[in-house]
Amino acid sequence: MDVKNRDIDFIVVGSGPGGATVAKELSQRKKKVLILEWGDNKPLTGSLWQGFKSLMWPGRSLLFTNQMLGLARGIITGGSSVFYYATCYPVPFDMLKFHGVDIAQEVEEARKELPVAPLQDEMVGPMAKRIMESAQDLGYNWQKLDKFMYQNRWKPEYPFGHYGDPHGVKWSARMYIEEAVANGAELINRTKVKKVIVEDKTAVGVEFTKNGKTWRAFAAKVILSAGGIGTPVILRASGIKRAGYDFFFDPLVGVRGTVKDINVPISEIPMTAGVHIEDEGYMMTDMAFASVLTALFTAQVFRFDKLFSRRNTLQILVKAKDELGGRLTDKGGVRKNLDDNEKKKLRRGYERAKKILKNAGAKSIFKTWYLATHPGGTAKIRDIVDTNLKTEYENLYVCDCSVIPEAWGLPPTSTIIGLGKRLAKHLTGDLSSQESLSAVPFEQKEELSLT
Numbered sequence: 348m349d350v351k352n353r354d355i356d357f358i359v360v361g362s363g364p365g366g367a368t369v370a371k372e373l374s375q376r377k378k379k380v381l382i383l384e385w386g387d388n389k390p391l392t393g394s395l396w397q398g399f400k401s402l403m404w405p406g407r408s409l410l411f412t413n414q415m416l417g418l419a420r421g422i423i424t425g426g427s428s429v430f431y432y433a434t435c436y437p438v439p440f441d442m443l444k445f446h447g448v449d450i451a452q453e454v455e456e457a458r459k460e461l462p463v464a465p466l467q468d469e470m471v472g473p474m475a476k477r478i479m480e481s482a483q484d485l486g487y488n489w490q491k492l493d494k495f496m497y498q499n500r501w502k503p504e505y506p507f508g509h510y511g512d513p514h515g516v517k518w519s520a521r522m523y524i525e526e527a528v529a530n531g532a533e534l535i536n537r538t539k540v541k542k543v544i545v546e547d548k549t550a551v552g553v554e555f556t557k558n559g560k561t562w563r564a565f566a567a568k569v570i571l572s573a574g575g576i577g578t579p580v581i582l583r584a585s586g587i588k589r590a591g592y593d594f595f596f597d598p599l600v601g602v603r604g605t606v607k608d609i610n611v612p613i614s615e616i617p618m619t620a621g622v623h624i625e626d627e628g629y630m631m632t633d634m635a636f637a638s639v640l641t642a643l644f645t646a647q648v649f650r651f652d653k654l655f656s657r658r659n660t661l662q663i664l665v666k667a668k669d670e671l672g673g674r675l676t677d678k679g680g681v682r683k684n685l686d687d688n689e690k691k692k693l694r695r696g697y698e699r700a701k702k703i704l705k706n707a708g709a710k711s712i713f714k715t716w717y718l719a720t721h722p723g724g725t726a727k728i729r730d731i732v733d734t735n736l737k738t739e740y741e742n743l744y745v746c747d748c749s750v751i752p753e754a755w756g757l758p759p760t761s762t763i764i765g766l767g768k769r770l771a772k773h774l775t776g777d778l779s780s781q782e783s784l785s786a787v788p789f790e791q792k793e794e795l796s797l798t
């Protein structure tokens with residue numbers, strides 16, 4: 348069946364930070380945009396059920412590697428940003444420039460329109476405060492991180508939106524989608540895009556399933572923003588078989604200890620402050636979890652004595668930069684092993700985190716099993732897409748975490764928003780013609796040099 352009677356300029360597949368940014372920017376420029384999103388668009392309630400359905404559903408949003416490393420992604424309007432910790436991390440401009448992409452101006456624009464700032468002191472929870480004081484006492488440059496949060500909307504009684512934020516304190520890509528829809532974009536939920544329709548090496552539309560039926564929609568251009576796992580699966584089904592290899596997922600462990608004199612409230616905001624130990628390849632940050640997640644990860648390492656200890660737990664998250672490697676299956680299964688080097692990195696981080704927690708007065712310290720929340724690099728710039736994010740097919744673009752060209756290890760949302768803004772400018776001719784024309788395609792990798 349075809350989606351008829353529509354004159355669509357752009358189809359955007361997926362509504363996470365990549366898709367939402369492009370959709371919002373294009374619709375602001377009066378383009379007709381159709382957004383196809385696999386997940387639902389139910390109002391955010393912050394309930395465990397919504398979090399379970401859209402973030403922790405095994406085989407759909409929660410994937411496991413062969414080493415039982417859990418990889419979580421949001422399948423809902425707004426994508427993973429509905430469940431993220433709202434940390435706005437500095438963009439590695441030099442690395443992107445090395446690959447021929449300059450998003451400095453776009454990131455600047457985003458920082459002006461989004462609520463980006465470190466938390467005001469009254470929002471810093473007791474866990475984050477205790478850990479920061481301890482780390483600074485030991486000589487770490489442990490500093491508050493920028494957050495994507497409307498701090499003026501915050502109230503001390505609001506739980507942090509681990510399962511979505513009904514109070515709208517945490518910025519999520521859903522807010523950009525709402526703007527896009529207000530600008531005239533059409534959002535169709537519960538639609539799973541299967542492949543791009545390609546004629547003469549040119550994308551003309553997409554094929555998707557909805558309510559058990561297969562549909563087709565056509566547009567002048569198609570942008571895939573189905574995330575680090577979703578996009579390469581669609582690319583492969585559309586004939587670009589090289590997608591989905593040699594990726595990163597930023598593995599992490601939680602390091603936990605018990606304190607008697609702190610009662611961590613449900614309003615505690617995770618990732619308030621931290622430090623990037625760049626030469627050792629990981630970052631450390633305070634990490635408050637919701638009760639059920641605390642219990643789940645505790646049970647996973649058989650610390651049943653700590654199952655219900657969330658209120659007295661201090662946790663530091665150690666997030667490493669893994670080497671590019673592994674492969675996705677055609678259905679999106681994740682095949683990648685953590686090698687000894689990566690495990691060693693996480694162990695070093697664990698040792699440091701343990702000392703910080705001990706210095707903070709914590710006892711009974713242990714670490715959780717591996718988890719990952721940033722799959723990317725599955726359709727890299729200058730490999731699967733050129734520097735304008737165009738694939739080898741005319742009119743087919745990618746804009747999400749997939750295009751990040753190197754091993755990563757950092758919160759990616761600020762970078763993805765910058766890429767989305769730049770792509771929208773390119774597609775509407777608003778990028779300076781020199782920048783657009785200088786697109787470096789896949790074959791010419793070796794000709795680029797650091798400027």
Ligand SMILES: Cc1cc2nc3c(=O)[nH]c(=O)nc-3n(C[C@H](O)[C@H](O)[C@H](O)COP(=O)(O)OP(=O)(O)OC[C@H]3O[C@@H](n4cnc5c(N)ncnc54)[C@H](O)[C@@H]3O)c2cc1C
Binds near residue numbers: 366423426761
């Ligand atoms: C628990 C958690 C905490 C995090 N904390 C932070 C943080 O503090 N700061 C930070 O910068 N990053 C954080 N991240 C990572 C960040 O959320 C992601 O990197 C970011 O959302 C990726 O954006 P994206 O556009 O690439 O993809 P996604 O956000 O994954 O969006 C992809 C969208 O595409 C849809 N989709 C997938 N397949 C299809 C298909 N076939 N058809 C139609 N639609 C499809 C999905 O439903 C989803 O809505 C966190 C992630 C998690 C899970």
